Amino acid sequence: MKKSVKIITGLLGFGMLIPxxxxxxxxxxxxxxxxxxxxxxxxxxxxxxxxKFGEVGVGLALLFLVFKADNLDSSIKRKLFYxxxxxxxxxxxxxxxxxLHPDVPAEILPMESKPPYLAIFYLxxxxxxxxxxxxxxx
Numbered sequence: 001m002k003k004s005v006k007i008i009t010g011l012l013g014f015g016m017l018i019p020x021x022x023x024x025x026x027x028x029x030x031x032x033x034x035x036x037x038x039x040x041x042x043x044x045x046x047x048x049x050x051x052k053f054g055e056v057g058v059g060l061a062l063l064f065l066v067f068k069a070d071n072l073d074s075s076i077k078r079k080l081f082y083x084x085x086x087x088x089x090x091x092x093x094x095x096x097x098x099x100l101h102p103d104v105p106a107e108i109l110p111m112e113s114k115p116p117y118l119a120i121f122y123l124x125x126x127x128x129x130x131x132x133x134x135x136x137x138x
Contacts, residue, residue, distance in 0.1 A: 001069045001077070001133075002132060004132050006069070008125055008132070009081070009129060010062070010066040011125065012059075012084075012085070012088055012122065012125055013059045013060070016055045016059035017055070017059025017060060017063065019110065020055025020059055031109075032048050035098050035104055036048050038103050038104050039098055039101050039104065051091075054087070055091070058084050058091070061080060061084045062084050065084065089122075093119075095116060099114060099115065099116035
């Protein structure tokens with residue numbers, strides 16, 4: 001893995017892991033439940049745990065890649081890289097939807113910001129990560 005890809009992957013991993021862990025504690029615990037409920041996602045009681053464990057899991061997977069990628073078979077490394085990055089991309093698209101939902105107040109969003117700056121920034125990082133990873137292969 002190229003150093004620039006490791007750095008971006010590490011940033012994404014850390015950026016998913018820490019907020020994912022925070023969502024298990026107040027006030028984030030209540031905020032995530034309210035976000036899921038207000039946007040009328042199915043089964044909000046269960047969905048909130050998919051969000052929490054999903055963020056923690058993908059964060060750990062990305063950090064695992066950063067520290068153990070050299071020990072992995074190239075096929076597994078490639079699949080884990082793309083799966084993890086695509087998972088974060090899907091999460092960020094959902095985050096943009098939640099941020100832009102008219103009934104979701106800014107007070108229950110990260111950084112209390114209606115514009116989804118962080119989600120867009122993550123999508124840009126993922127795009128750069130894909131580009132740099134692909135560039136390395138050629």
